[in-house]
Amino acid sequence: MSVAFRRESDDEHKEPEFEWPIPVGANLVTPRGLRLLGEEVARLETAIAAETGDDARKKLQRRLRYLHTRQATAEVQAPPGDNVVGIGSRVRYALNGAERAVTIVGHDEADPAAGHIAFTAPLGRALMGAEAGDMVAFQGRDDAIEILAAAADPEVMA
Numbered sequence: 001m002s003v004a005f006r007r008e009s010d011d012e013h014k015e016p017e018f019e020w021p022i023p024v025g026a027n028l029v030t031p032r033g034l035r036l037l038g039e040e041v042a043r044l045e046t047a048i049a050a051e052t053g054d055d056a057r058k059k060l061q062r063r064l065r066y067l068h069t070r071q072a073t074a075e076v077q078a079p080p081g082d083n084v085v086g087i088g089s090r091v092r093y094a095l096n097g098a099e100r101a102v103t104i105v106g107h108d109e110a111d112p113a114a115g116h117i118a119f120t121a122p123l124g125r126a127l128m129g130a131e132a133g134d135m136v137a138f139q140g141r142d143d144a145i146e147i148l149a150a151a152a153d154p155e156v157m158a
Helices: 031-050 054-073 122-127
Strands: 027-029 074-076 089-095 098-105 116-118 135-138 141-152
Touching: 027 031, 031 054, 031 074, 054 074, 089 122, 098 122, 116 122, 122 135, 122 141
Parallel strands: 027 074, 098 116
Antiparallel strands: 089 098, 089 141, 135 141
């Protein structure tokens, strides 16, 4: 039989398993974000100790390596000034006539459904550094967003 039709093992045809990608740029976090990283590390270490399957353990260990890197490079941010948008700010703004509110957080603690957006997200980048009363450019419009208020969010800065 030709070598072309012979299969040595299934392992030869598996897709490579890559590490979790580390986001580009500084790893800016809130105090809550650093705490969440620590809690996730502890949870994964417990899960790895209890896991009996090699493949599942390798996946957990890959995630743990990512979190250890993020924990080691985390730069906890000081509370932002009043009425200035920064990491840890709760921002009220008007977009297309609708009033909304979000909290600006680090990459790993972002949860848009809960109103926590990353400072690296398009909306987060647009809001960063703005002050109450400013009109901010977003999605190609120079006056798309009006900043109504900004203050440190005690939930994420504690």
